Amino acid sequence: MTSTPDLAVLVKEALRAFAAATTMEELKAAKVAHVGENSPVALANRGIADLPKEDRKTAGQAIGQARGEIAIAYRSRESEHEAQELEARLLAERVDVTLPVTRRPQGALHPVTTMFNDLCDVFVAMGWEVMEGPEAEAEWLNFDALNFTPDHPSRFMSDTLFVDPPEHHLVMRTHTSPVQMRTLLTHDLPVYIVVPGKTYRADEYDATHLPVFHQLEGLAVDKGLSMADLKGTLDHLAKAMFGDQARTRLRPHYFPFTEPSAEIDIDCFVCHGQSVGNPDQPCRTCKSEGWIEWGGCGVVNPKVLQAAGIDVEIYSGFAFGMGVDRTVMFRHGASDLRDFAEGDVRFSRQMAGGVR
Ligand code: DAH
16 A cells, blocks of 8 residues: 655655666666556556545545656656757767868769760750660661661671671661651651760771760751751851851762761861861871861651651651761860770860869
């Protein structure tokens, strides 16, 4: 049987134990001893049922009050401990902001990425769309749909990387041109697209060749497009990329998917034509021709449009594709293509001038 004076002692003992606890663990242990299931107050609470009926109410109130006092004392001691622990942690984790920093070298976008961004910006500003396609491509889209004959030499394994097994007719795309057909088969006309992407050929790895390189493809199909629109577009691109003095020229060429076809040259970024007919000042970059090859282009062959189900009486188009690694070389004067593949951040930083 628990009487009121006993309760006062129990409260005092609990309060003393809480006050004496110097760590959170000690406080928790004191809580178990003075509030827990087998603590004296809990036992007293359970004993109420054994009291004569008329004493139960008074005893219940007294025990309830004692438990309340103990609980309040516990919580207040608990928050004291929490505050102390927080303060100790903040002190331990303090950072001296006046200490000298360790400088981390800054990365840079690869110059090809930056070049792709800049090239695409020129076209997006004219309302063109940026498209992408898979790097492992159906042989049909890479060649047949573009009017390459079955015996065209570039199909041979010596030039093209086939994905095993060969009977699946899957190649690592040799150019970004298959995205032309992919777009024509899925988009309504008119179409104005550029396609940045990786391309693959079974080439040597040396200063002027990479087996994995980059192209920017362009395709426009609309009513009444002609070679004049192609020339105007490429001139605009050259000026936007290399400045107002940049000039381009078209040289007749052959591609199965354009007719007529041309190669596009840009005036030499090193000698600007000064070396032409001037043996005292030869230019190694353009071999004293004043022009360097930038890519291929032409009026889309009606056979390609017809393969995509387009009425060639109404629609015509032009297309172009250029080497982006070469474009970086022109713009920055880089001389060895292997630098593009080796992943040395110093090269990227020098070419891109930091993160852009
Ligand atoms: N696909 C060609 C190549 O890789 C480049 C090319 C030429 C793309 C003419 C075109 C084009 O779109 O019209 O050599």
